[in-house]
Amino acid sequence: MGGAVMRFTRRQSLIGASAAALLGPTLARAAGAAPTLNLQSAPLAAVRLSPSIYADAQVANRAYLASLDPERFLHNFYLSAGLPAPKPVYGGWEAQGIAGHSLGHWLSAVSIEVANGNDAGLVGQLDHCLAEMARIQAAHGDGYCGGTTVERDGKVVDGKIVFEELRRGEIASTGFDLNGGWVPLYTWHKIHAGLIDAHRLARNPRALPVMLGVAGYLAGVLEGLSDEQLQQIMRTEFGGLNDSYAETYALTGEKRWLDLAKRLYHRAVLDPLVAGEDRLAGLHANTQIPKVIGLARIHELDGSAEGAEAARFFHQTVTQRHSYVIGGNSEHEHFGLPDQRAHRISEATCEACNSYNMLKLTRHLYAWQGDASLFDFYERVHLNHIMAHQRPRDGSFVYFMPLSSGARRYYSEPDNSFWCCVGTGMESHAKHMDSIYWADGQTLYVNLYIPSQLDWDAQGIALDLQTRMPDEGQARLTVRRAPRGPRRIALRIPAWSKGASLALNGKPVAVEQEKGYAVITRRWREGDTVELVMPMALTSEAVPDDPSLVAFLHGPRVLAADLGPDDQPFARAAPALLSEGGTATDLLRPAGEPGHFTVPDALGGTLAMAPFFAQYDRRTAVYFPTFTAGQWAQERGAYLAAQDHARELARRTVDRFQLGEMQPERDHRFVPGKSEVVNWNGRAARRIAAGDTVRFALARRPGAGVLQVIVFGAEAAERFSLTVDGEPVTPRPVQGEGFLPVEFALPDAGEQGRDEAEVTLTTNKDGALVYEAIMLTAD
Missing domain, CATH: 2.60.120.1360 (Jelly Rolls)
Structure with a gap:
């Protein structure tokens, strides 16, 4: 995402004594530390989504963002500062000790929307929220602006007590708490990151002084601690604090923030990654991914090779050895043993936060090397997990994406959930436009085939992208404003498409591939068109530890059997397939609209197969055990008995x-x-x-x-x-x-x-x- 460093007047900066004290010396320095990156994504303001499933998701999400009340998010913040709270606190997680984590994501999501379209209503809500945060921060007088709580002696008290205990070196944790508080540093990171986005993307002049106050308060807590004390603290989830401090340095040039970012290095997790060792089994997945994102950002700022290699190794390991067919990872929020997934297909697979963060990490890696294969992964998880994660008719979100046969999705309630995956969902469905177009000094890259309009002044180009993806494998670019001089346009040739063809102004041209792209170099003119045809094929994908357990894809879309409405119980054996020689895909037959097929169930009847992501209110099957006729004759009884046992156990x-x-x-x-x-x-x-x-x-x-x-x-x-x-x-x-x-x-x-x-x-x-x-x- 793009964004300029802004300059502020003294009058604009004075929004609280502590923040102002920090603001002066920080902005007096150069705003430098510009990252060395090979590619950049198009600024949010340069891209507009055209009608599509992605635009529908953004509209539903914008309506949800607008429905949320910042004063309810700030309920505990007011009380912490000794101010009256004008509105009641939200329910769900917001009422369970980590008030503020959803606010941070809301700030980021609203800032993305403002940067993309200057939504007047959201501009006002954001400004009011930031004004109230500045008032709360001023009442504290030391930069603190938080709403976490902790239970002490049977009473719920202000969570600021935890931070002050840490300042004194009093540190205790049993895993998911810090001095009895539920992951307070995780929540602090969300607020810090949201304020950064309000400054960098929405360009609201209130955001920076509040953010610097927040950054300074926690830095004052942590900087006086020893490295061993910091390691003890980092046993508890702390989100991407290293990333936020690195970004604060990038915005201000103040070395203090980069020094702290580097100290927030969790040795127990990151040292093995630096050494190229996969020790992820049993780790809480989403606790680890933001740490690696922070390493990647630090690499961009100081060129540290170890951070880059660790990020690459982690990304490759997770995507190739710990992920499911939809691109998501984890079961019950945790990584398992590498390449062991056959017994980890349940109703608690693929936490949405993990995919949100893996996409962020993918963007970093892509900006360094521009390899189209990274966007093969991005497309896989974006389409099949993120698009499944939000129900577009009401904008509600799913925590786990269940992949077991007969499972259904469970959606959030607007005012009474606020799980972590609701927060990341607010962001995920605000930014469907943020990774379609990228550029370096010579080339415009088209990485995602999402209907959209690009008007990128810095690149001197404007164009329309028309496509019926993911239903049909074709895309058409039309140049509306041509850049000066020769220019390269590179279109990603997806790994799922074989035999792609290209036409320029209606005439076929040879597909010259470079790092997974079809590249055309020419002096472009207004009205030029490029048409790319990407044949979609049926493919199957087995889990590594059981080749007989397969899932199916049609082009980029994962398919699933429709097992009935989600409000009806699934009370029969999970479907199985019979396959004699050839490939499992030979069993599927086209059925009507694109991406729809039928396949015989070994237990009798016919299964209707359709894109998984769009089966919002259905029970589904994604993975199918396959048998030869001989195997089925021998194992049918045992299979049915095991299914009966599983259903009976579930009943009990x-x-x-x-x-x-x-x-x-x-x-x-x-x-x-x-x-x-x-x-x-x-x-x-x-x-x-x-x-x-x-x-x-x-x-x-x-x-x-x-x-x-x-x-x-x-x-x-x-x-x-x-x-x-x-x-x-x-x-x-x-x-x-x-x-x-x-x-x-x-x-x-x-x-x-x-x-x-x-x-x-x-x-x-x-x-x-x-x-x-x-x-x-x-x-």
Whole structure:
């Protein structure tokens, strides 16, 4: 995204004493530190979306942004500053200790919209929000502007106490908290980043002094700490603080900010990446991606080779060894073992925040090297995950993108969700125009085939891009204003298209490919046209650890079987396919409109296949087990039995609690004791020290129950004891290796009149690793 450094008068800058004190020396320096980049994307103001699914998504998102009230986002901010709060706080996550993270994304998304079209209504909302933030900051007098809260002695108090404790070197964390606060630095990063965008993109003169006050307050907390203390703090998710401080340096030229950005280097995660080692298994995925984005930005500012190599290695590793067919990654928010996905296809795959951040990282890498293959990935995840993530009829968002057979999408509520993926969703669907066009000194690159108009003054060119993508593989460029002198236009030839053809002013021309592009060099004239035809083929893609488990694509679109409306239960076996020789794609037959097919189900009947992203209110199947006729004859019974067992287990499951995962721990009122989050055997877990106790709550249904505690290996079952609702329970014998359930029979919950079980787990002298707790009915 483009944006100019702005200059401010003294009068404009005085929006709070602390901010003004920081502003003077900072802006007195050169605004330099311009990054050394090979390519840049078109400024947001230079691109307009034409009618399409992308424009529809932007319109729905803009309406949602306009419906949100900055004063409700700022509710806790007012109270923290001792000011009356004019509006009630929003629900969902905004009311759960991290108020402000959604505000940061809202600031960024609104700033993108303002930069793209100068939306008058949003301009006013943004300005009012920034004015109120300046007032709140002035009331604090030290640059602080936050709304996080923390529980102390049974009471919810202002989260500023956490930051002041950190300043004194008082640091404690059990994994997803920092001194008892829910990821306060993660939230701080969102606000910092949003203020940067309000300055850089929306060019609002109020933003910079508030941002510098925010940057200065936290820098004052962190700069006095030792490197070891910072490493301790960075065990807790801190978003992309290194990126925000690097960007603050880029905007101001103040070396202080770059020095802090470099110190925010989490050795436990980043050192292996610098060394080219994949140690991602068991790590919370979206905690790590922003750290790498920050490394990439620091590289752009100071040329550090290690940061660039780590970013490239991470991107390649995640996209090739940890991602699903739609381009997203993670299961239950965590990376698994590399190339192991067959048993990680569930209702909790592909957190939307991960894809949002992987696209940001892709933009950085592309700006360095201009390789079209990076936009093959970008297109894959943008179309198949991001476009699936928002329901365009109401602008609501999905947290996980479920890929298991029969799964449905669960959407946010306008005022009562505000998950992290709602925040990133606000941004993702504001910026569909931001990566279509790129340029260097000689070449204009067209990377995404999204209907749009370009008017890029700095490049001296204006053109229209007409296309029916992703329905049809064709695109037409029409030059409206031609640049002076010869100029290269490069159109990406997608990896999914074989035999692409090109015509200039209606006459076929040879496709001269360069780094994945068809390049035309000429002295362009107004009215010149370029037509690109990209044949779409059916392809299949197997998971690395099970070649018989396949997904299908038609051109860039992932296909899925329509298994019925999402308001109806899916109560049958997952579909399977029979394939004799040839390829799995031979089974599909065209059915009506582009991208629609049919395929026989091995269990009988015919499956309707359609683009996955657009099945917003349907249950779907994306991955299909395939069998030869001989295999099916032998394995059909076992397959159906396994499906019956899975459905029966799902019927009996009342509640599941993944230990070592942030939101599940909050949802289950987890009390961690002295335990710590670890990554072991490819999964997140809690390591509970010898003699320590942890507590959590699980939902129950009337009748007898069974509590399962998942451990690794039978020996681990002997390392802890349980009480449920204060009563000791005895485990059933367990044998075997790998991940195993230790089962405890529970009495009739109805007799106790309880719909919830309070579980206390205490380890013996050996301590224990615990991965998951599952509450089941007895039958």
